[in-house]
Amino acid sequence: MRLDGFGIFVKDMASMLRFYRDVLGFEITEGEDTSIVYLIKDGTLFMLYGRNDIEKMTGRKFDYAEKINGHYEIALSVESFSAVDIAFDEVVSIGAVPVMAPATQPWGQRTCYAADPEGNLIEIGSFNE
Secondary structure (H helix, E strand, O other): OOOOEEEEEEOOHHHHHHHHHHHOOOOOOOOOOOOEEEEEEOOEEEEEEEHHHHHHHHOOOOOOOOOOOOOOEEEEEOOOHHHHHHHHHHHHHOOOEEEEEEEEOOOOOEEEEEEOOOOOEEEEEEOOO
């Protein structure tokens, strides 16, 4: 098996679609009333899938994390340390929830965290000073 992509089961498709399109710059062409978004981001399939739709398809209810959660992260890289700082300020100023301001880690990466409207962690980082 090979990794094909990943998806997020979303509560509010319209707000999540706007966040990933308008705040993070993903190229999403579907309308806000859609039940599933398939897109390729840097060669990886990324999906937003309505919670009600996955439950209907599978015939079962699921539990979902609420607020800012630590189940996984979506990691985005930028070209340099200074770009981490700029990207963090930019995404927070247009709607991302700040979680951790940019900091240089002992392993040599400058990284920061923000959250999307449903609390999923977004990491922005770089290993290039």
